Amino acid sequence: MEDSATKLDKLAHRNARLKALLQKYKQTHHLQSALIQLSEQASTVAELTLLYPAIHNILQDYIPSKSFYVVLHNPINNTLELSYFADEKDGISVPLRQEHNFSHGVTGYVFQQGKTTYFSREQMKTATEQGLFKALGTPAEHWIGVPVYREKTIIGVLVAQSYNKAKGYSEQQIELLEVMSLYLATAIERVKKRELLESEVKIRTRALTQSNEALNVEIEQRKKALERQHILFKISELATQSKNLDDVYVKVHEIIKTITYADNLYIALYDRESNWLSFPYCIDEFNDNAIPRPFAKGYSELVLSTEQSQIIDIKRAEKLIKQGVIERPVKVAANRRATSWLGAPLKTSQGVIGLIVCQAYNDQHIFNQDDCELITFVSHQIANVLQTHIANQELKQSHQELAYRINEKTKELSQANMHLQMQIEERKKIEQQLYHDAHHDSLTGLPNRSLFLTQLEKTLQHYQRYPEQQFAVLFIDLDKFKDINDQLGHQAGDQFLINVSESFSHCIREHDLLARLGGDEFVILLTHLTEHQQAEDVAKRLIEIMKKPFCMKGICIQSGASIGITHSKISYRNTDEIIRDADAAMYYAKNAGRSRFECFHPLLNASSNHADAENMHHLDNLPMYFRSSEIITLNEQKQSETLLEAFGEHPVLGSTSFEVLKKFASDRVQHFEVELQLITQAFQQLRSHHLSKVLFPCSSLVLERINFQALCTLLTTHSTQHVCLLFNEQEIRYASAVQIQNLKNLVDMGYSIGLNEFAKDRCELNLLTEFKFDYLLLSSTFSKRVLQQENYNLQLQGVLAITKIQQSKVIAKGPSILNYRTLLEKHGLSLFIGKQHTLKPFSNFQPNPLKQQQ
Structure with a gap:
């Protein structure tokens, strides 16, 4: 049995959890109450000058905010302007002084940082002394600024400050300010729209009372709108009252006749899969039976390809024929050619399904822009009706087939539903598992x-x-x-x-x-x-x-x-x-x-003197040497390539690769100079050991704007056809735009590049398609995972597919045991890192001749 102390501990733990939940619900209640009040104010106040005091009153119920102001960004002159100001000590004249520029103060600092910032008086003083911003106004004991965003763009800053040292801001109060700022942009927009709407109403009313002519125009427009609405009612009735498509086509023709000349009308439907036009309805004085035809260069095809209504007369037809846009059929007689032609596309949410056409012969009617607008207006509604009827017919046929089979398939459907439910449950579990696996x-x-x-x-x-x-x-x-x-x-x-x-x-x-x-x-x-x-x-x-x-x-x-x-x-x-x-x-x-x-510890050794500590971080003071690794196949056949890696003797870390040592380099200029020296030494090792091809790791530092020219100068002084510069995948993933461009410049200049430690923590295939890498060195972590999990094998197959297209060589790192390499070969890998050899050490770096030339 549990003793009393254990029970008391459990009760104390539960009591603590209940208090935390109570505090959480209290905070949620405050947030909801504040947002409801803000929404009510945004819906009722008539102008922005009334909205800000209302927000101020809401905040005073929950946080110390007697001193409160709102600053918004003016995109026209790119300045921060005061929209509301209330302060216990500073009057409104203080922020309006000429020297009081919000962009230079802490408000401008929050606007630039784009995130919530909280300063005590001491922190504000320290930041001012550091030059982060200027001190403006009376110093507050507690100051908090919250950025105001509209979508993803910051539009201003909401600020509350307290001159009472005992009244600071808790995490819950800061959260309340942040939530209020999220809805502030929306509230401002709503009030602005209401002000604009009221202004427009006043202007419209004044215009209507002053101009009787304008009123008549408005009446005519409304009559046209009512007529169009009446036409829409007629078209909407087609969807419910017409029993078949033939009846729909006839009634559509009757509706078109009421708005324009439509003695000759046809409806064409377009099948994208077969690329054919069919004519389910055609009333024409010269052609009563339109035959389906493939997509060509006619008037109808022009409407379908442009997805816009077209008016074509004789002059425009001749012009389109000369341009090669239209090809006129030879069999059509001249007296049977339309003198005025109007076509409008039948657009639906799935795209254009056809068109409706009115045409006139022998100058019986000339279609104008008003006719085009009316036909275009009704064509969209007709398209939806036609699509609905076509879908209903297909659905009716499927229902008949389903009704025929439903008696015999009842048990089968029941089992299928049960199986489907199990699949849904299984899918939910899979989705939960996928989310878990991702993290x-x-x-x-x-x-x-x-x-x-x-x-x-x-x-x-x-x-x-x-x-x-x-x-x-x-x-x-x-x-x-x-x-x-x-x-x-x-x-x-x-x-x-x-x-x-x-x-x-x-x-x-x-x-x-x-x-x-x-x-x-x-x-x-x-x-x-x-x-x-x-x-x-x-x-x-x-x-x-x-x-x-x-x-x-x-x-x-x-x-x-x-x-x-x-x-x-x-x-x-x-x-x-x-x-x-x-x-x-x-x-x-x-x-x-x-x-x-x-x-x-900054020096990693409390007993080291200052000089020793400095030497630890100066790479050019460390004894250096190279270690070469052979590139081999499964049967131990040595390839022409050799991986050449630099190592240094660190006084604390011992023999350590340059990839690790450069993390502790305190001087980037010195780091770059050492790296140039290492590349120079790599060329010397290439010649002295008669190596055919050297793969040499480099850092992204050599791709920076101030360093890249020196790198190119060094490369041009040596024969680089036998050297490939390897760059770490993580560094390339987070490289700047300048570094990315310089990496592409290396490829354009004919230099060979490779990607090192690929897929160490994640596999990003887009890197392989963005650059032309000659070599891809897989990390040992990824190679092991390929053997352990099926999904990593799928990723590897994607890598191999891309590198095959890019003609890149893929090299695996990892244990040298035969079983390991044999298993990887089954997955498509054939090149591996083999035996390692330590080359002659060198300790003294010579002054960089390239730097002296500069």
């Missing part, structure tokens, strides 16, 4: 990178508002995971990851988030922390759990976890910085002995 790791069921980064972004934004609510991120890399895969197989490796994810889940709280980034990398987001020790305690529990050896098939392997920890800091502006620091701390822990945790 969770398919192997462990944990949240994936996308879901984790979304939650981390929300946590960071919340922390920026409430710095006292701290958080921490733990970046976890499993030790000796490769040994488990190699010795026990990938199936054992998958089971190991599942066991680890379940064990890690027991080490964190319910509101914390555990996610798998990919491979053997996990990450944890700890929220609501009060001290740094709490995150370190979690790391200790994780390390302790990983001390238990993993056993399968009688083999036990001792794994472990290297953990990097970074805590919340005011300096963090985006999630990439947080992940970068946690990753750096993890690498430090791994290089410091594994199965341990380390907290991030």
Whole structure:
């Protein structure tokens, strides 16, 4: 039985949940009440000058808003203009001063940022000193600005401020302001429309009273409208009173006769599949029986192709014939040719289904624009009637067939309905599963990178508002995971990851988030922390759990976890910085002995002096060397290509690839110079080791506008037909427009390019079609998934289909074991990364001659 303490804990937990629900419902009630009041005001006030005070009165019931103003954007002169202003301390004359420009103040800052911004007095002062904006007016203790959007365009800013230090703005009150701002644009639009409508009514009334002639014109227009409405009533009756299509055609002819000359009329229907015209109704003094014909170059085809009504007289007919638009049948006699011809398309929601034509011979009538407008007007209604009757006939036939079979198929339909219901239920489950799969790791069921980064972004934004609510991120890399895969197989490796994810889940709280980034990398987001020790305690529990050896098939392997920890800091502006620091701390822990945790420090080593710390981030001070990897086939046949990767000896991280080292480069100019030196060294390695073709990884930094010319100059000084520059897929995915254009320029100039680490976290086929890549290096993560899940194999087939068209070579990364490559070959892959060789190291970078020339 549970003891009393446990029961009290449960009651306390339930009580806390009830309070949270009560607060949530209270907030929802406030939101609904405020929106209802706003809607009522938008529906009743006559002008905008009355709307803003009404909104102000609504807000004062829920938040501290005695000081409140609204600023809207004037697109004509591109300035922010004051629409409403009420302040406890500043009079209306203060914001109207010449030096008081909202675009330069905090209001303009919110307008430019496009998101809700909350400042305390101290934060406002700090931001002003940093030059983000100018201080205008009396400083407030609490200031909040909410952007006002119309659709996706920001049109202004709604601002509330409090001069009472004790009266700030809670998260619920901020949410209320944000919701009010969403409906403010709509309310403004409604009031503006009402003002415009009232203005138009006044102008119209004045015009009607002043001009009797205008009144008569209006009466005539209304008579025409009534006549058209009467015609519409007649046409609408056709849909219900006519029993068959022949009767519809006759009554349509009678209606047309009441509005224009229609002694000669025919209706043509167009079949897009067969490209033929049929004439179900034709009354003509020279041709009473129109025969179906293929689509040609007649008057009717001109109406169908242009989907517009056409008036054709003798002069226009001759002109169209000369232009080759119309071809006149040879058999038609001259006295039997129409002297005036009017055709209107029969348009429906599915497109043009035919046309209706009136024609006159021997100048009996000349059709004008009024006739064209009337025929066009009724043709749309007639088209819907015809389509309805055609559909009804088809439906009637299908109903007859169904009635004939319904007695014998009752049981079969019942079973089919049951089966259909099961399919619907199954589809719902599949849709739910698809949504879950899109945000969770398919192997462990944990949240994936996308879901984790979304939650981390929300946590960071919340922390920026409430710095006292701290958080921490733990970046976890499993030790000796490769040994488990190699010795026990990938199936054992998958089971190991599942066991680890379940064990890690027991080490964190319910509101914390555990996610798998990919491979053997996990990450944890700890929220609501009060001290740094709490995150370190979690790391200790994780390390302790990983001390238990993993056993399968009688083999036990001792794994472990290297953990990097970074805590919340005011300096963090985006999630990439947080992940970068946690990753750096993890690498430090791994290089410091594994199965341990380390907290991030800017120098990664508290004992290093300043000079050593600086050297850690200067790439040109690190001893460098190349590692070459052969490109081979399944039967170990070496290809002409060689993958050449740069490595450096880092004082903290040890021997590390340049792809990792460049993450810690503090100087982008120095980073670019080192990369140019590496490309130069790659050309030297090409010649000294007699390599046929070198694939060399580069960063997107070389594609930036200020660097690209130097890269091109370097490439022109060497023979580049034996070198292919590889770019990381993630960098290309988030590249700027300038970098994208320069990458295309490389292809246009004849240089060979490739895509590295493709499909590491997701497979984007559009990248393969946007650029002409000569080589595509699949990530080892994607290669493994192809063997494990059917949907990744389908993605691979899409990749292979595109690369075959693009004539690109696809190379797989991953374990060198034969079984792995054999299985991948069954899926269509034939090239793999083979043996690696370490080339002679070099440590001294020479001054960049290209930079000296510049």
